[in-house]
Amino acid sequence: MARRPAHPETVNIVIVGQMGRLAYEALLFALSLRRNTKDSRFKLFVAEPRPGPKWTTDPGIRPEPLREMLQSQGAKILPFDSKHFGSDYPYGNKIEALFALPKGEPFLFFDTDTLVTGDLGDVPFDFSKPSASLRVEGTWPQLELYGPGYSEIWKSLYDRFGLDFESSLDLTQPDEYWRRYLYFNAGYFYYSCPHVFGQRFLDMALSIWKDTPPELACQQLTPWLDQIALPLVIHSLGGGRDALPSGYLDGEVTVHYRNMPLLYARESDAVVDLLEEISAPNQVKRLLKDYEPFKRMIYQNRGQKVRALFDRDHLPSREQPIRQKIKKNGFWMV
Template identity: 35%
Template sequence: MQTELGYRSISYFFVMDGEGFEAPAILLAQSLRNALGDDPKLIAYVPEDKIETIQRVTRRMLTVLNVEICALNTENVQWDPAYPHGNKILASCARRSTDLSVFLDTDIVCLSNMKFDSVTSNTSVFAVPEGVPTWGRKDETWHPVYEMFDLDIPEERVKLVKGRQRIVLPYFNAGFVGFREHGNENGQRFPDLWLETAKAIDANPKIEGKRPWLDQIALPVAAARMGGKIEVLENTYNFSPYRLKGDEDISDVKLMHYRMGAHFRKYEACRRVTEIALEQCPDRLRARLRNKLELFLRGVDLPAHLAN
């Protein structure tokens, strides 16, 4: 199998699942444009039943930032019980014209340029290990999952990025998931196998405690089914500030997975993203945007021209 470096173009995409996701989506898109410029394609997938409810200021900001809004059919997969996390898998399955696609949770902000030079035509997926073993703490827990698909237990291990940094079977945080759009030499695309794998695991009563980690359980298994190599990226591509003070050197961080507005507000680089978004916003809508970003602006002193 050829292993030449595998991309010329790239899409970054996220799921905007209702009004509560609009503010972080704006900041994510703004931060991507700040760090990466105009070239990458940015796509916001919105469930079909919510696309008409997108607020005016959000639509305008996504237009300013050249973000394509695409309707997402969430009715064609019946999770039982409902599984909103699964929307990221459905969005991943949508076809894009670029060589690479990267899914990002909306509670992520991009702080510096990213290059995926380690990704080759033999890469099935690229991701960052999870922080702690939220599922599958023991190898034996994974055995029935791999056995479902007649797969051997992987020889590879990854180091988790938080706490004791345990060495475990491949297990990744699904807030950042990248893959090659054109799939492997057999024409299999990673996201299609990810969905198929997740549905099969979800329907298997022998696999317990799956929620909300079903997407993360299915991810390495789908990659194993696809063949090729999982490219394990550094923590700087999915950095968590949880339990950190806010005065850390984050100059090497590419993507910060802040999760909470309070974590976001600790860092000057993050606060600057909100200022730039307000500067980009048309004057007549700036007050609405300030209101929408209230969680991220709480206690932050804005320049006078943005505060009024």
């Protein structure tokens, strides 16, 4: 019987917080983490991009009471410099923030639009084998009628970085079906060292961004660049789609809700109850009401009106019809 990997002494959780939506989502994340994960090995960092030439406005977390509330939940604000992306590609924050974390300590990155619904200490991580979220749809590449197919596009990227393409394939899936190819949502990912992972992620993303392979000539890189590079990073470091047992992240322990209308439309009663519990205290309510989608969805009960539109046992298999129905009824907010 295989032994479970030894528990590291510290696991550094990192989310990116900055002015606007991400700051308010970061507070919900921190509240849910403190509510449900009791394992003291997990330390929360809220990475904050510093102002600089890559930003058109100051991206810092504000107002000040929001910063203070994050810190009161055990979060450490972690400033970092945006040397490559900034306003041109804000998703690059999740790459550049990794270099501000302690070197050589396991890390776990989450998008801020995530709730921790269970104890992360129960998740059987093997940080030597990275992985990422499989709660994903076939968003990239989008094939052109006379353009290259999935295999040609993805193989060009594996070849670019000297990686074995064939070993990345899920051979249980049909040829030229998107699920055959290694593809993740970047809503979470992890590894044993943020600097090793971050450097690989940065090098691959910049190579694709600045010297795009001809097979990608018809493909959009924005906003998909991080999700194009991520499977290449994970494959190159010995990870993959099966590195973490299913049912924990994007399951019983975390939920990547994406935005409030989608949370109310499709998540379980337990997730909605958690959201409304952690957002109820007056000192939290005073802060979260400043963000209009939270004000209307949580505190003015529009979320429950969205919820009444859907049968959670018979949801559409794709996200787009859910979004369309919410928009048709006038409840879409981000």
